[in-house]
Amino acid sequence: MKALRRLCLAATLLAASACRQDMHDQPRFEALEGSSFFADGLSARHQVEGTIARGELQLDPHLATGRIDGAFANSLPMPLTRELLERGRERFDIFCSACHDRAGYGEGMVVRRGMKQPPSFHIERLQQVPLGYFFDVMTRGFGAMIDVADRVPVADRWAIAAYVRTLQLSQHATLAEVAPESRSKLEDQR
Amino acid sequence: MAQIFHPSFNTISKVSIFGAIFFLGAVIYGWDTLLRSPYATQVNVAREQPVPFSHKHHVAGLGIDCRFCHSTVEESAFAGIPATKTCMGCHATVWKDAEILEPVRASLRDDRPIEWTRVHDLPDFAYFDHSVHVAKGVGCSTCHGRVDQMPLMWRVNTLNMDWCLSCHRDPAPNLRPRDSIFDMRWDPDTLDANQRAQLMMDYHVESMTDCSVCHR
Numbered sequence: 001m002k003a004l005r006r007l008c009l010a011a012t013l014l015a016a017s018a019c020r021q022d023m024h025d026q027p028r029f030e031a032l033e034g035s036s037f038f039a040d041g042l043s044a045r046h047q048v049e050g051t052i053a054r055g056e057l058q059l060d061p062h063l064a065t066g067r068i069d070g071a072f073a074n075s076l077p078m079p080l081t082r083e084l085l086e087r088g089r090e091r092f093d094i095f096c097s098a099c100h101d102r103a104g105y106g107e108g109m110v111v112r113r114g115m116k117q118p119p120s121f122h123i124e125r126l127q128q129v130p131l132g133y134f135f136d137v138m139t140r141g142f143g144a145m146i147d148v149a150d151r152v153p154v155a156d157r158w159a160i161a162a163y164v165r166t167l168q169l170s171q172h173a174t175l176a177e178v179a180p181e182s183r184s185k186l187e188d189q190r
Numbered sequence: 191m192a193q194i195f196h197p198s199f200n201t202i203s204k205v206s207i208f209g210a211i212f213f214l215g216a217v218i219y220g221w222d223t224l225l226r227s228p229y230a231t232q233v234n235v236a237r238e239q240p241v242p243f244s245h246k247h248h249v250a251g252l253g254i255d256c257r258f259c260h261s262t263v264e265e266s267a268f269a270g271i272p273a274t275k276t277c278m279g280c281h282a283t284v285w286k287d288a289e290i291l292e293p294v295r296a297s298l299r300d301d302r303p304i305e306w307t308r309v310h311d312l313p314d315f316a317y318f319d320h321s322v323h324v325a326k327g328v329g330c331s332t333c334h335g336r337v338d339q340m341p342l343m344w345r346v347n348t349l350n351m352d353w354c355l356s357c358h359r360d361p362a363p364n365l366r367p368r369d370s371i372f373d374m375r376w377d378p379d380t381l382d383a384n385q386r387a388q389l390m391m392d393y394h395v396e397s398m399t400d401c402s403v404c405h406r
Contacts, residue, residue, distance in 0.1 A: 023313065023314065023315050024313040024314060024315070025313075025314060026314040026315070028314065030268075030311075030314075031267070031268035031270075032268070032271055032303075034305065040302070041302070042303065093255065094255040094257045094258055095257075095258060098252060098253070098254050098258065098280075109251075109252045109253050110252060110254075110280055110284065113252065113284060114283065114284045114285075115280055115283050115284050116283050144282070144283055145279075146275060146276075146278070146279040150273060150275070151258075151261040151276070152261075
């Protein structure tokens with residue numbers, strides 16, 4: 001009897017010390033993990049056609065498409081603030097500057113490595129286009145440029161559009177437009 | 191009756207009892223060393239990938255921001271792996287016929303994602319969220335090391351619980367200003383103790399060691 005109990009104890013200890021990964025790999029999917037359940041091997045499912053994800057309903061065509069009554073809007077669908085422009089600069093530097101460079105001349109590092117050069121934002125044609133045009137290019141892509149809609153949310157695309165316009169203004173600003181307190185600093189550098 | 195054990199067994203038994211302690215010690219030491227070795231932790235072991243993607247080239251060479259590809263790192267638990275489309279945004283033009291990029295083109299052609307090998311994989315019983323770490327002043331390189339110097343990706347930290355806790359007990363040395371989160375060259379020594387304490391206050395960081403913080 002005693003021998004039997006010892007044997008049971010030994011077996012239990014052995015089982016407890018065995019290396020199992022059940023807790024490490026629980027029966028749930030991590031983000032983007034593969035799946036053998038679905039035929040396409042993806043656990044992350046595509047959105048069902050004709051449905052709208054929570055939080056993605058866009059009732060304002062100006063905000064969602066950059067157009068008002070079919071024509072490109074030349075205004076922001078949100079108030080212009082310093083925060084918006086700063087957000088725009090940050091997002092522009094992340095998502096756009098690799099090709100467009102940080103000043104918008106289209107001489108980014110990837111262009112220097114062989115990517116097709118985008119037009120400078122400072123040519124006359126692009127200075128004239130309405131703000132909604134930039135939003136549209138980011139949303140749907142243009143020429144060699146793919147859209148960034150999957151990585152840059154709607155509000156950020158508008159922030160970038162506003163910042164692109166800021167860049168354009170900055171490259172054609174006159175000294176008279178500079179705030180008086182900064183003016184002397186620029187004049188010193190001349 | 192003749193004796194069963196020869197007198198020399200006295201010595202043998204003493205040595206074996208004494209030696210067993212050392213043997214047990216050696217086994218425990220060996221097991222612990224094994225668990226902390228690169229074999230178990232995968233630290234400094236470069237992973238094979240379907241495409242030999244170089245962070246060194248894309249980050250240090252081209253200056254591309256982490257968030258260009260890992261675009262959900264500020265909003266969600268998962269930093270995000272770029273869609274094939276993101277790769278092809280450049281590689282439809284740049285190196286468009288390169289042999290090593292064939293799996294990327296095939297992925298786009300067949301509409302099948304590239305199956306990358308995960309480098310940082312926490313056990314499922316540990317909850318981790320990138321967005322809160324980024325928001326509280328923990329930079330990429332604090333945990334992932336100098337990714338901009340890695341031709342292939344590897345771990346620089348074990349991701350073991352004692353490693354997580356070392357920071358959760360005392361976060362201050364691992365904090366940096368929010369505008370430097372994605373700066374691979376950030377040097378922690380640029381802050382003194384007072385500045386770190388200030389960051390703790392500003393970002394509302396505190397020591398968090400409750401079990402349920404990570405095991406929920």
